[in-house]
Amino acid sequence: MLAELTGTEVPFPDRSTVGGTSEGLAIMYKRLYICLMKAGLGTQLRHLIELLDGAVADAYEAEGLSYRPRYTPVMRALMAHEPATIGQLAELAGITQPAVTQTVALMLKEGLVSAESEPGDRRQRLVRLSPAGRELLPRLQACWKATAGAAADLDAELPTPLSQTLEQAIRALEARPFSTRIAEARARLKTPEAVPSTPARGGRPKTRRA
Template sequence: MSEPPGLGTRLRHLLELLDGDVAQVYVELGLDGFRPRFTPVVRTLVAQGPLPIRDLAKAVSVTHSAASQTVTQMEKYGLVTLEPGADARQRIVQLTDKSRALLPKLDAEWAATTAAAEEFEAELPYSLSELLAEATHVLERRSFRERIADAARALEK
């Protein structure tokens, strides 16, 4: 008898289902190459203006490395530019005219996605958004790494 998939596997699968469908919508809208992970970056830059990658990462709740990778991909598609910041290590991310031209389509898609997410959550017995927020809060108090180490020590006894 095989074990059920682990928590990480199930979370990745859920994200693949959600992101895969959003990516398909982008293709249907003629936004080939635009990825779901680009949306929070675009929305943040529209709202806050040009930002250093570190500040952008914090604003979209990802690691600096993840934000840097996303920005690099977006730069390849001509959606953002990188300019030197106050010091040599800092790079400022800003939207291009190309990405600004996409905003009407992206705003319409975002409104539809938000409505679909609300409908999806209404079918669940509890709010997935609230559960994810609480799970994040719990892990910020005590990391999963610490929990694994504690469990490993307990299993050794």
């Protein structure tokens, strides 16, 4: 992780690498190194999704449903408004158009939705629930109610509710995208920092660029 952030290899800190520093500083440096070596944000998010989606998928299977968790945002959007275009579904579901396009394609194969060209514009497709998809709604809603209860239990166990943290993170990234933050972090890493030089005997320390 450190090598990725700084572009240099960082040896594991020990007494030889910290030199004459105190034992307390050596321990602090070691702990910092261990923290930075832990799983990155992307890995943690993927693992979180695996834990959540995996359990939800198992719950659907236990109910005898051949249904993927990724279908739910589209199903909910169609319950609120149908027929709908891919763009409308993306806005209603709060996900990207490519994600909606891929999800709708899978749902079409499983017969949960139907799609037809919009009158006057063959490039636009109108998506609606199929009879099979509509018949599935009562059983899905029962599963969603149980999932909401489990999510509430999880929130109650955490110092800050996960749903609240995720909402805040989404708003922050919508205001300033992660790509912008990465570019700013790279710029900071490239900016030389001022470090004090060794002071001359009886003189004041001079500042030089790293």
